[in-house]
């Protein structure tokens with residue numbers, strides 16, 4: 001299935017400085033009863049943004065304009081915890097297109113890549129420098145795997161296959177489906 | 192890619208990995224890894240089935256797929272024949288969607304009314320679906336539980352659930368390996384839950400990211416299957432991709448006679464094969480962490496991440512970073528204070544970490560002849576229908592009820608609080624589950640993770656307490 005290809009993301013940033021932001025924070029479990037996709041923007045960081053009665057809290061996330069700010073600078077070990085893919089879905093629906101963090105949870109990273117959300121893991125010092133420049137424009141470039149803002153520049157690595165999928169807007173299922181014969185041979189060999 | 196020379200010593204993980212490679216990884220593409228068993232539940236699967244429908248493709252191996260209902264299902268006790276009442280129409284729809292998808296694709300489902308139904312990671316092992324040497328995945332991070340049997344088992348996202356449904360395969364890069372070697376013997380009154388909390392406290396919440404952990408050493412070998420599952424279950428809380436324990440006679444005798452385990456001569460043949468599933472003596476790990484079990488005490492968490500844990504009689508540590516400070520502020524604890532005596536509002540015994548029969552026995556031993564402190568609410572939620580039946584057969588339900596606890600229907604319940612079972616804002620919940628993330632058990636709920644014994648003791652005392660004192664009194668320590 002085709003998605004919009006992503007080659008670079010140029011946008012202003014907003015920061016969540018906390019470390020170990022788990023996927024329960026990104027999307028609380030009570031919103032996981034959805035059976036479709038595309039409606040989780042309001043549920044994104046719900047309990048950080050809203051009181052129990054639904055009224056908004058005074059949280060910076062409620063002042064983010066995601067028309068202009070689509071890059072999230074997040075603390076270390078972002079997206080740890082539950083494997084829920086609803087986390088990258090919710091971030092996407094909220095308007096995030098790239099997450100820059102010193103380190104992201106393994107399953108979160110795979111889920112993000114499968115949904116066109118770029119996760120750039122960069123050196124902690126460069127990350128701190130970007131957080132200092134919160135609100136400034138950042139360029140995340142998948143061609144040369146770099147993150148640049150003003151005189152801050154860092155490189156990141158992306159799993160090469162995921163990178164190609166992102167840049168070409170492909171999903172991985174087509175690739176595995178094309179290997180059905182090999183899979184059948186493997187099955188025959190084992191039984 | 193050239194395969195590794197035959198004589199190179201391999202870890203257990205290497206052996207499992209090598210045996211499931213349909214096509215090896217290259218610089219450009221990940222390996223294609225074959226999946227032996229795909230476990231499915233209602234929360235992370237609907238969009239995956241929709242993806243298959245959108246492409247018009249069938250489920251490749253419904254016979255290697257097994258589904259259950261656990262997360263969104265109510266646990267409120269019902270009379271026979273009475274229909275479950277869901278927290279919301281959405282929860283009901285999610286369950287019905289899985290029922291439909293299973294019917295449509297011919298996938299076995301342990302649904303309502305099935306004696307097999309249970310939390311996915313309790314059910315798989317107890318049915319003997321989980322076997323040594325397998326690759327097992329599920330759209331759920333605690334799939335690591337099944338690693339206790341020497342299976343490579345890990346959580347995946349919904350897109351990947353779709354990949355496995357469609358192809359029985361996953362694209363994976365080979366993770367790194369970490370050995371956690373635990374020497375010594377756990378002292379009396381200290382169990383598997385305390386051990387894994389201590390391990391996570393040592394490694395950190397992201398310390399094992401990108402790694403598969405193999406737990407080894409005398410203290411691990413001495414654990415029961417249930418204890419091993421508790422340990423492997425929480426591997427993800429250290430960021431690990433999976434947890435593993437080499438199968439041994441404990442594993443084999445646990446499996447023998449289980450519904451889906453091989454029978455008779457086939458079992459003996461399997462046992463011979465399974466014996467080879469251990470790391471070669473000279474095998475190298477990317478990282479090694481060691482721990483001495485004999486120095487451990489019952490553990491509790493003081494913060495909002497499972498690695499923020501210490502012995503039950505510790506003084507709350509001074510925060511060493513902003514997150515610890517924020518966690519302490521959320522929990523309402525002061526650095527230097529002891530948690531002993533901290534008033535508790537709710538106690539939850541349940542989850543895929545600690546809701547097997549042995550866990551309920553551990554809690555019941557403390558509850559027998561005692562009473563839940565007035566004003567404290569205690570929920571006991573068995574991990575599966577089988578656990579419930581076995582517990583009722585030996586009268587554990589009566590012990591809990593007499594003590595003033597609620598005896599519930601099986602399910603995830605307050606572990607994830609998406610079925611209506613939750614704490615109230617501000618409450619302190621002592622929980623045998625695996626995550627104390629802020630709000631995990633309901634908005635504003637403060638969670639302290641602990642073993643079944645420590646949780647039961649907290650229910651009796653109405654406060655955080657060292658369970659060993661109550662164990663001594665009942666001669667169990």
Ligand code: SF4
Pocket residue numbers: 261262310311312331333542543544602603606607624625
């Ligand atoms: S009991 Fe908790 S951790 Fe286990 S599968 Fe259910 S929600 Fe997940």
